Amino acid sequence: KAGVTQTPRYLIKTRGQQVTLSCSPISGHRSVSWYQQTPGQGLQFLFEYFSETQRNKGNFPGRFSGRQFSNSRSEMNVSTLELGDSALYLCASSLVDASYEQYFGPGTRLTVT
Amino acid sequence: DAKTTQPNSMESNEEEPVHLPCNHSTISGTDYIHWYRQLPSQGPEYVIHGLTSNVNNRMASLAIAEDRKSSTLILHRATLRDAAVYYCAGANNLFFGTGTRLTVIP
Secondary structure, three states: OOOOEEEOOEEEEOOOOOEEEEEEOOOOOOEEEEEEEEOOOEEEEEEEEEOOEEEEEOOOOOOEEEEEOOOOOEEEEEOOOOHHHOEEEEEEEEOOOOOOOOEEOOOEEEEEO | OOOEEOOOEEEEEOOOOEEEEEEEOOOOOOOOEEEEEEOOOOOOEEEEEEOOOOEEOOOOEEEEOOOOOEEEEEEOOOOHHHOEEEEEEEOOOOEEOOOEEEEEEO
């Protein structure tokens, strides 16, 4: 069974631009969560989607948004990028919800200059 | 916010047991505790999870305190491949600890 895939793997953007990251969960998994990982703050929860509905949201500004499609694939968008948004963005999928074990993708490394 | 804390680093000799602690100071009664490990340039890998009682799988064991304010990941015989950063997560994966870097000494 294929694992969680994320595209692109690396991205360089300029401050003020916007970016969209994509995540394809493991087949049959209906829950997708997004995390931001930085050396200073560690792994921080962004949001969780299930059946195209956002179920949980972390403490991030409204510039961070996401959505889930009917095939469970998910995207997250960051608008008006700031230097502090440079991070590894991880997507994780689970069978039903985030109380189950999660399987992480390799992440998208975003660099904002 | 729930608080999840871990020691920054630990060392173990190869083939000896390792006990990795985690404190979940504000965990609620219905939240699962999860553990993951991460190798360089990879996403975290699921290790084990539990709610109240101790749990075992092929990778590790998880001991959860009776008051659920702490948990311990137990690797029964550390190997060089177990060297990684280990994360505990409370509140159903909403709050991750800062991770413990495990070094395994041959």
